[in-house]
Amino acid sequence: MKPIPSSFPRPAIAVTLAGGLAVLSACGGGTAPAPAPVNFAQQLAPLTIDAPNPDPRVGLSAGLFDAGQALWNMRLVSTTPPQQEFVGKTNSDLAFTGSYAIQGNYDGVQVWDISNTDAPRSVITYVCPASQSDVSVYGNLMFVSGEGMTGRLDCGSEGIREAVSQERLRGIRIFDITDIRNPRYLANVQTCRGSHTHTVVEDPNDDENVYIYVSGSAPVRPAEELPGCSSLLPTEDPNSALFRIEVIRVPLAAPQEAAIVSSPRIFEGLTAPESHGLAPEDLRLVEEARARGAFVVDLGGQPQVLPNRFVSQMLDSMVVARGGSGAPTAADSSALRAYLPAWAEAVMGGADGREEMGPTQCHDITVYPAIGLAGGACEGYGLLLDIRDVANPRRLAAVADVNFSYWHSATFSNDGSSVVFTDEWGGGGGPKCRATDPMEWGANAIFSIVDGELDFKSYYKMPAAQTSAENCVAHNGSLIPIPGRDIMVQAWYQGGVSIYDFTDPANPVEIAFHDRGPIDANRMGMGGSWSVYWYNGLIVSSEIARGLDIFELVPSEALSQNEIDAAKSVVMTELNSQGQPIFEWPTTFALARAYVDQLERNRGLPASRVAAVRAALTGAEAASGSARRTGLEALGRELDADAARSADGDRVRALAEAVRGLAAG
């Protein structure tokens, strides 16, 4: 949470406080102790937590089903190994519908009934090979991605030996899961690059269709296999399958008629520089250097401190240019300062005049229809897209990053004010979390979204060093609906599961984790968490080799039981994490208490007020009828007064709102 400087004029406080007192005495009722003069903190406390030291994730023993494990602030409820058919086959992404978790596998789809979290039951193991089997649900429809060369239209397991074949499926398979025990294979939509991942998108203005954005990253198929596919540059062939995504429209009344409706070239004219804006810490260093008298030049909108050696070379050449000799003088220095802007323009101007086509495809697109935005992770770029016209997404902003190899996926904060992009450096098969791997590589980059632009704030990488036998890099995750905070649970392959708070996007803090030792101590065996999502109070992880893990949160100094209870009050009937749902919280005592806990933790309310508010809530919960209503209404008015004095007034107002909701409830 960002510290909000509070600067109230004194008289205003006095007036507000007096108003608050008057209200208190008017309603009485004994729900709050007699008010004493209280001091409100002017600065909020940043989130801190004592992480276990040494990190128990380092040095875990190896094993397929018996590896050593480390857990912090979460509990492993159950681990369910794969069904026989999928043992040794790669588990991939997850989707949820009702009490079912649907787990993709390179050889098909596994449906689990997770209503008994201690012992999920296999509902069906549907064998239909085609990597990566990225899976989504929409009502009674299930969509499965096929990209590998072995995917067959008939779901056979024998693969396809021919480089060109009419038997091959690369694209989207569509199933009817009205009876989830018997998925009915309805149709395919073949695409030129296959489907590495896909994203189901609902159009708020169209209830007859649902849309699918297809991202493919394998080479383009030959035209002999799928007519019209071309891997030429768009300048040579306007129908090139490169530099675009595919949009499939699925008519809900006739899903078998699903077809590609557009192939938007959302990358055209992409010329973002190879870096994001500077982090606050970097900016501070630049300002310090400027204060020391260093030469700072603006390059492409970003301040850069010129290296000393470079400056002395430039100064020497200025001496030569004026026909002098010897050491540069103060006059040379000021002449250089005056000349730098023109020099910078000449340097940066060199990049002009070449039409950029940008990336050839996206890896993944996360849509957030509630705010009309999507985050595209597209090769060397992170894109912000406007998807209000669902069939024709439009690029708003793009960022590139010198530390980012390959933009993989995106997750928005619930209010859309920030976005987390991941870098799946090495494609997920590499051990990118060794002590020697930089913390900025294979990490997340967190951005604020300001007026449709992406503003870089920080990197986050699962911090525990892993062995070279563990594939590890940033991968899929979701938000946990903790009200008033931005908290994400994320998979890091064999780096395990990491939960972190990015409410202050410049200062992400890890608050919980789970990890296992490598599958094999002596060699790389593909494993770990492919994806992990919050779904109705559970944290469900697809373990590539070990099956399905279910976790629950355990309260800690960084997360209270009330906050966890408030998160559990958000109930979903369906979840595809790449189609991000918006969270709204029912008005509960847990919600109010979650806000109180947060205001205690960040010192947004003084201890005496926290105690008084808690007592009032306890009193109201025990009461009923008009006594409860009157007590809560009085508390709401007190909180209005508190809000004006608190450095976290917005949170106090959210609490007041929840309290009034309870009063009305």
Add this chain to the structure above:
Amino acid sequence: MRFPVPSRLPTAILTIVLAACAGGNTGVPPAAGPSTGAVRQENTRESLAALEALYRARADSATMDVHEADVRFMTGMIGHHAQALVMSNMAPENGASDEIRVLTARILNAQTDEIAVMQGWLRDRGRPVPEVESSGTVVRGHDMHAHDAHAPDMRMSGMLSPEQLEALRAATGPDFDRLFLTYMIQHHRGAVTMVHELFATDGAAQDDLVFKLASDIQVDQTTEVARMERMLETMR
């Protein structure tokens, strides 16, 4: 996180249903359909041992069905990657810029790891494994001679000629930066061509690991080519 709640939207697009009032149950709604016929999973020590045995058996059998095109690709790509290591290792001594050093550090890291993956794949299948020194020099295993005729050489797509390598070795400072980018773009494009050739071969890339590695090489190096082209443009 900002507090003003996002504006309300048509409920049709929301997949969230709010519970009327919930207080801390596990939150999983009752089963949407009958769960009869479901298989109860028992995690006994015996059942896990049996699954692990199956896992090992499948891992072994995956190494039996090997296509020669995949072997050629994996063997050749080790040599191809090794030359990228040789080129990247020159950066510190040849006075490369910080930007180029970041790039070379990433290439060294990425391609060293991929070489290890390809070596492991060949080793598991009992094929000759080209060994690569940290400098990037390829040392062929002693049973590689029989394969020399088909082994990778300078005719592999994108490989630098000895003259090009010498020119790069002799360049310093900004000249090295420009030449490095020019040659590495050529080199990466060659790797992408090798992937395309693999995919155009009957029977190739049916192996999950080969498909994944080849696809990743294709997409990573295409991305890096675009990045290097932008870097080269800004140097002109």
